[in-house]
Amino acid sequence: MKRVAITGLGLITPIGAGRELFWERLLAGASGIATVSSFDSSVFPVHLGAEVKEFDPTQFLRRGKPEEMGRGSQLAIAAARMSIEDSGIDLGSYDPGRAGVSMGTTSGEPRLVERYNDVRKAEGLEAIPGDFLPQYPCNVIPSHIAVEFGLHGPCMMIPTACAAGNYAIGYGYDLIRTGRADLMLAGGADAFSRITYQGFSRLGAIAPERCQPFDKNRKGMVPGEGAAVLILEPLDAARARGAKIYAEVLGYGVSCDSHHMTAAHPKGDGAIRAMSMALEGSKKTIHDVDYISAHGTGTPTNDRVETIAVRTLFGERAAKVPMSSIKSMLGHTMGAASAIEAVACSLALDTGVIPATINYETQDPECDLDYVPNQARTTHPQVILNNAYAFGGNNASLCLARYEA
Amino acid sequence: MNVTADDIRTEVKRLIAEVTERAPEEVSDTALFQDELGVDSLMAMEVMVAVDKKYKINIPEEEFAKIRNVDDTVTVVQHYLNGAA
Amino acid sequence: MNPRVVVTGVGVISSIGAGADDFERGLYSGMTGVGPSQLFGEGAITAEVRDFAPQNWLGPKGLRVLDRSARLACVSSHMALCGAGLSQADAAEGDPGLGLICGTMFGSLHSITSFDWSGLTEGPNLVNPMEFPNTVINSPAGHAAIKHKLRGVNSTICAGLASGLYALHYAAEFLRFGRAKALLAGGVEELCEESFLGFRKMGATSPSGSIKPFAADRDGSVLGDGSALLMLETEDDARARGLTPVLEVGGFGSAHDAHSTSAFDVRAGGATSAIRQALEASKIGPVDVACIISGASGSRAGDLMEARALRSVFGDLLDDIPVCAPKAAFGEALGASGALCALAGALALRRQTAPPTAGFIGSEFGLRLSAEAQPFQGKYVLIDAFGCDGNNAALVLNLRT
Incomplete structure (x- = not known):
């Protein structure tokens, strides 16, 4: 099996686009959460969202046309282009049949459904345009990336909701380590949608004022949007071309709670098994892990159960391992979230600094770990677990490590 | 709207029976939703939205925690029906 | 191993x-x-x-x-x-x-x-x-x-x-x-x-x-x-567990045309490559394939693309390989159709007979389809699944003997 390196980071998020700006703002504790602007939120009891502002897809699209694809695909192509540029690779030097795409999403292109219903309401079903359907299925997102960059290798979407980014990076890692591909663009993308907003609002899961993961007074999550794409390649190939190596992918673990569509298993059963499987596959133990990138949505249940899971698996060591949630700044970018968090983990390993959980004020007796409150911290992490949990009881943990040349 | 407590009771039992897939007669006035009837948070919310829709009221989510059985539900619905009137 | x-x-x-x-x-x-x-x-x-x-x-x-x-x-x-x-x-x-x-x-x-x-x-x-x-x-x-x-x-x-x-x-x-x-x-x-x-x-x-x-x-x-x-x-x-399995999941191939997300690439580059990869991964050649389960569903461009891909991989061998296009029976079931076709392939191997293609009268491309079941002898069946979003996949199933 080959070792797998992360050599390019591209992303577009509510706090900014591109590796450098993202990292600078993330360490500064910037917030991308504001009043929703992409639709009228006055019909909802809550109004916060984490949208990507001032996004101009034409800056990133060379082959594709923005009017011929949904916003999820536009964001994904933007992240992919930034990632390729960041890695310094020359796509022309790869066998295109061995360069592929593995992406994750929660909703794919939900705005096409919104448009369908808007037309249906205003003009009736027969007025539905013929171009609505082909751009809806979520496989178009990786396919658009393949078309844009001329990639002929494996190309798939793993729509495992809010854990999807980790699933997609994991599968990209599998394809590289087994030698089935030489280059994988792996990550996640989701577009801000009134449908997602309506769902979380109806569940009473959206925070009214701010996102405060793990805080005693946390009141919920904040729906967001974004995309991240990581460049994965064999470590030896990356070294041979003198690439900047941000981090190494050591392994990942996935599991299903098989308990409830929306509520986490009360004892964190699946979350524990996903972390264990990730460590086992990575040939690491809890004693090696020195930072956890939490799923940390900010809902009362998620943060409590995630804490229980980490406590159960790590035992006494749990309190010594810093665990922060960057969703406090970015909101919950759905299927993109764990991919964006994997970018943050890569940069933490590369720079030695771990991002904070902002808006943290009051300790919750049920959440008693080190959540890196409010200030980024220099800890020089060596091995990181990146957690992600999703509807359907899906759990995925990705294990990344610092690479010393 | 002229709605009696019995009307509400019948409707709530019908809804609880529907989400828990049992006969309305099997839902007593005092059986605990969560512990005795297996109503989870999502089911409870479904019932509350259906009640809101039926009686054109808006029961705030803070009230959900106070509702443990059919009797509680009837009291809360009546409260908001009167408040709205 | x-x-x-x-x-x-x-x-x-x-x-x-x-x-x-x-x-x-x-x-x-x-x-x-x-x-x-x-x-x-x-x-x-x-x-x-x-x-x-x-x-x-x-x-x-x-x-x-x-x-x-x-x-x-x-x-x-x-x-x-x-x-x-x-x-x-x-x-x-x-x-x-x-x-x-x-x-x-x-x-x-x-x-x-x-x-x-x-x-x-x-x-x-x-x-x-x-x-x-x-x-x-x-x-x-x-x-x-x-x-x-x-x-x-x-x-x-x-x-x-x-x-x-x-x-x-x-x-x-x-x-x-x-x-x-x-x-x-x-x-x-x-x-x-x-x-x-x-x-x-x-x-x-x-x-x-x-x-x-x-x-x-x-x-x-x-x-x-x-x-x-x-x-x-x-x-x-x-x-x-005491079972004696007869069917093995063989090699897989996938290739994207990187051409369009809504139209078949009739040059068939990706489809051809997917089939070749599936055979290579199974360590077999075109001559070993005893039956083909096609993903054809009556699309003007899609069927043309698949016929071209099969011809370029199998050449004249294609005249003798039984082909079945089972979507004539169960329709275009989109994300389920690849699995339904794989099941048709599994049945074909076990019975050593390609299923009929429902209502088949004639092929434009000289493929050996038939409205009748077609017996064969062999260990390997190829299953095609090609889409107009540019994604192409092929899978080999084989008898375990």
Whole structure:
């Protein structure tokens, strides 16, 4: 099996686009959460969202046309282009049949459904345009990336909701380590949608004022949007071309709670098994892990159960391992979230600094770990677990490590 | 709207029976939703939205925690029906 | 040494039959599931699952919150679990080594559209919260996991028409890596008013209301729905359970045309490459392929593309290899069709007979299709799944002897 390196980071998020700006703002504790602007939120009891502002897809699209694809695909192509540029690779030097795409999403292109219903309401079903359907299925997102960059290798979407980014990076890692591909663009993308907003609002899961993961007074999550794409390649190939190596992918673990569509298993059963499987596959133990990138949505249940899971698996060591949630700044970018968090983990390993959980004020007796409150911290992490949990009881943990040349 | 407590009771039992897939007669006035009837948070919310829709009221989510059985539900619905009137 | 992955159970529900035996009878009788729709009425033609009664398999309780695709997936996973002797119905907790890899294309399209419509027409505060979880694309897989106590990996794979084959390969890899003990893998797709209307609007639906794969007068597809899941295990695990597996999941190939996300690339570069990779991964040559299960569904460009790909890989050998295009029977079931085709391939190998292609009269491309079953002798069957989003996949199944 080959070792797998992360050599390019591209992303577009509510706090900014591109590796450098993202990292600078993330360490500064910037917030991308504001009043929703992409639709009228006055019909909802809550109004916060984490949208990507001032996004101009034409800056990133060379082959594709923005009017011929949904916003999820536009964001994904933007992240992919930034990632390729960041890695310094020359796509022309790869066998295109061995360069592929593995992406994750929660909703794919939900705005096409919104448009369908808007037309249906205003003009009736027969007025539905013929171009609505082909751009809806979520496989178009990786396919658009393949078309844009001329990639002929494996190309798939793993729509495992809010854990999807980790699933997609994991599968990209599998394809590289087994030698089935030489280059994988792996990550996640989701577009801000009134449908997602309506769902979380109806569940009473959206925070009214701010996102405060793990805080005693946390009141919920904040729906967001974004995309991240990581460049994965064999470590030896990356070294041979003198690439900047941000981090190494050591392994990942996935599991299903098989308990409830929306509520986490009360004892964190699946979350524990996903972390264990990730460590086992990575040939690491809890004693090696020195930072956890939490799923940390900010809902009362998620943060409590995630804490229980980490406590159960790590035992006494749990309190010594810093665990922060960057969703406090970015909101919950759905299927993109764990991919964006994997970018943050890569940069933490590369720079030695771990991002904070902002808006943290009051300790919750049920959440008693080190959540890196409010200030980024220099800890020089060596091995990181990146957690992600999703509807359907899906759990995925990705294990990344610092690479010393 | 002229709605009696019995009307509400019948409707709530019908809804609880529907989400828990049992006969309305099997839902007593005092059986605990969560512990005795297996109503989870999502089911409870479904019932509350259906009640809101039926009686054109808006029961705030803070009230959900106070509702443990059919009797509680009837009291809360009546409260908001009167408040709205 | 890479562990071998074998098939130890089958679950299927389709317009031509529910359950492996019924499906096999339907497929080999030459019948078609294309006909009048119960879902849309008024002269609509589909290849949908008719008189669908999930309670026959799942019992009366717990169906209320499941949409059609979740019901289809729950039914086929129930059958495959029972068939493989791995049902967890009596277990207090499910086996954490048991999982599900589910291919789909439109996934929850109807549930997500209805949920949005309800918000638009009744207001966002009066939508049914129970319908929200059904809007995520992985909801059929999630519901099946809860219903059947599947605690292992639970992935949903979307790769257009190639989804089912991608899912089978993904599952086989997970088993080879030792990340699971037994996995259900395949696909599910429901037919809904949105996909039906959308296909008609984009001009992909056959005006004549029939699927004529590779025929000179083919005029489009007829949408179907259903679910097919194969239970996969490593051969060692299957033997340890006392089974004697006969079918192995062989090599897989995939290639993207990087040409368009909504039109077939008739130069057939990706399709050709996918087939070649699948053969190479199986360590066989074109001469070893005894039967081909085609993904052709009557599309003008799609069938042309597949015929060209087959010709460039097999050359003159193609004249002697029996080909079956089973979508003439069960319709274009989108994300489920790759898995339904794989099941047709598995049956063909076991019976050493290619199934008939329903209603077949003639091929424009000289392929050996037939309205009759075609016997053959051989160990390897090739399954094609090529989509107009540019994604192409091919899979080899072989007899384990």
